[in-house]
Amino acid sequence: MAGEPPRHPSEFDRLLKTALAERPRTFLVDEAQWLNGEAFEYFRYLWDEPSTQLAIIFVGGAGCHTVLRREPMLSSRVFIWQQFTRLTPDEVLEVIPLFHPVWAE
Numbered sequence: 001m002a003g004e005p006p007r008h009p010s011e012f013d014r015l016l017k018t019a020l021a022e023r024p025r026t027f028l029v030d031e032a033q034w035l036n037g038e039a040f041e042y043f044r045y046l047w048d049e050p051s052t053q054l055a056i057i058f059v060g061g062a063g064c065h066t067v068l069r070r071e072p073m074l075s076s077r078v079f080i081w082q083q084f085t086r087l088t089p090d091e092v093l094e095v096i097p098l099f100h101p102v103w104a105e
Helices: 009-022 037-048 064-069 089-098
Strands: 025-029 054-058
Touching (some): 009 037, 037 054
Parallel strands (some): 025 054
16 A cells, blocks of 8 residues: 555554454465564464454474464464475476466476
């Protein structure tokens, strides 16, 4: 959205919560293993806001699960803990062509 950036954190919070309340949104947070407790607390704060329609997906590498578990106010709100493993080269060749005709060959 065009316009002047918020001048104060409280104004930013209000604008962000208003946008998150307009329609369902998904935050994808990559490299979550590097976030600190303050960042996780802010995500929890946004998720707990009754007017927001927010889903948050935390993605991370080694140690991500441990970091997320250290934040009890956040980890208690996690509905699904899902671990994904790397595809083998044969699995890539089988799966990727299904995503788009360009990759079918």
